[in-house]
Amino acid sequence: MELEDLKIFRAVVREGGVTRAARHLHRVQSNVTTRIRQLEEDLGVPLFIREGKRMLLSSAGRVLLDYADRLLDLAEEARSAVSEGAPRGRFRLGSMESTAAARLPAVLADFHQRYPEVQLELRTGASGRLLAEVVDGVLDCALVGGPVQDQRLVSWPVFAEELAIVAPAGHPPIHTARDVRQRTLLTFEAGCAYRQRLEAWLAADSVAVERVVELSSYHAMIGCAASGMGIALVPLSLLGLLSADNTVSIHRLPARFALASTVLVTRGGSLAPAVAALLEVLAIAVHGDAALGEAA
Numbered sequence: 001m002e003l004e005d006l007k008i009f010r011a012v013v014r015e016g017g018v019t020r021a022a023r024h025l026h027r028v029q030s031n032v033t034t035r036i037r038q039l040e041e042d043l044g045v046p047l048f049i050r051e052g053k054r055m056l057l058s059s060a061g062r063v064l065l066d067y068a069d070r071l072l073d074l075a076e077e078a079r080s081a082v083s084e085g086a087p088r089g090r091f092r093l094g095s096m097e098s099t100a101a102a103r104l105p106a107v108l109a110d111f112h113q114r115y116p117e118v119q120l121e122l123r124t125g126a127s128g129r130l131l132a133e134v135v136d137g138v139l140d141c142a143l144v145g146g147p148v149q150d151q152r153l154v155s156w157p158v159f160a161e162e163l164a165i166v167a168p169a170g171h172p173p174i175h176t177a178r179d180v181r182q183r184t185l186l187t188f189e190a191g192c193a194y195r196q197r198l199e200a201w202l203a204a205d206s207v208a209v210e211r212v213v214e215l216s217s218y219h220a221m222i223g224c225a226a227s228g229m230g231i232a233l234v235p236l237s238l239l240g241l242l243s244a245d246n247t248v249s250i251h252r253l254p255a256r257f258a259l260a261s262t263v264l265v266t267r268g269g270s271l272a273p274a275v276a277a278l279l280e281v282l283a284i285a286v287h288g289d290a291a292l293g294e295a296a
Contacts, residue, residue: 003075005039006068008032009047013065017055070137077272087273088117094130094142095122096193098218099262102237103159104143111281118274128191134265141275145193146263158282159262161235163194165251166221168228174251177205184211184230186221194260198233201257222248235260 011021012032022029040047047061057065076089095104100122108120123130127144134142135152148155165174167182174180183202187195202209213230215221219242221232226247239250252258264282266275 001039001042003072005035005042006064006072008035009039010065010068010072012036012048012055013057013061017053077274086117087115087277089274090119090121091274091278092121092123092139093278094133094139094144095124096127096130096143096145096262097124097188098161098194098235098238099143099159100124101218102235102241103262107281107285110285111278114281115274115277118277126189126192126195128193129189131265134267137267140272141264141266141278143262143264145197146261148263148265152268153265154268155263155265156279157261158264158286161237161260161262162252163197163233163258163260164236164239164253166225166232166234166239166248167251168225169247169249171249171251177202177207180207180231182228182230183207183209184213185209186213186215186224186230186232188216189214194233194235197257197260198231201233201253204257218242 008021008025008027011025012018015021015024018029018032018036022032025032036047043060043064045060046058047064048055049058050056073090079089104122108122111118112120123133123139125133130139130142130144131148131150131153133139135150143158146155146157165180167174167180171181172179180202185195185198187198189195199209211230213224215224218232218234218238221234222242224230225232236250264275264279266272
């Protein structure tokens with residue numbers, strides 16, 4: 001199996017057929033057809049289900065597509081690593097939603113200006129899911145809630161956040177978890193680092209959670225909190241962007257629950273050029289020209 005075979009195979013999938021793939025690759029159509037058939041013969045399985053002029057991925061084709069993406073991306077990474085040029089190619093970054101909204105816009109704009117040949121893809125999600133995708137190679141790196149203990153990963157502290165309880169407007173001051181009137185949690189899916197922190201704060205005062213409502217955005221959490229449905233845990237850096245001043249009340253927590261670190265994680269081993277470049281841009285955004293801390 002050659003990388004060029006995988007490149008042709010992926011082009012047929014992405015372009016929706018041999019004709020468009022041949023045009024995209026600047027090859028004659030018969031050459032593309034022959035290479036696909038040779039790849040199928042080499043693997044011993046059909047990669048496409050052929051229905052007239054339509055070509056649909058078979059189950060084996062879907063499996064190979066995932067490997068083809070990873071192998072071709074790794075080949076591009078290797079090219080960048082041994083060349084003297086700037087990073088280029090596909091770069092898959094994961095991030096918690098709050099970090100993406102409050103911290104990344106200026107950082108990614110600077111990154112794009114410095115490295116225009118990098119095709120950056122941003123995916124948001126809960127820390128647990130992002131970490132699994134970094135381990136599996138689906139993401140090149142991710143910004144998640146720290147600390148991260150997985151020995152397969154290395155991490156760098158990037159942002160310091162202060163988290164606060166968001167409750168309905170007019171809610172009495174919340175000094176301990178026992179002061180919370182509505183014990184429904186408005187939060188992201190299981191695996192969210194901030195959800196775990198909120199649950200730990202309640203458990204520290206032996207306060208039982210009545211219900212958990214999983215939502216997909218902080219806008220939804222703020223809206224539900226304003227309506228009296230429950231409470232949420234939100235970074236203060238994000239609250240100013242959500243225009244929630246008059247609709248909810250904000251309650252500070254003790255430092256051990258409020259202070260959180262956001263870390264950049266990637267797989268162990270040699271540092272991919274795009275990840276190293278992002279670390280430099282993050283260092284400038286956070287510390288000026290100072291370097292980020294040692295890998296954790």
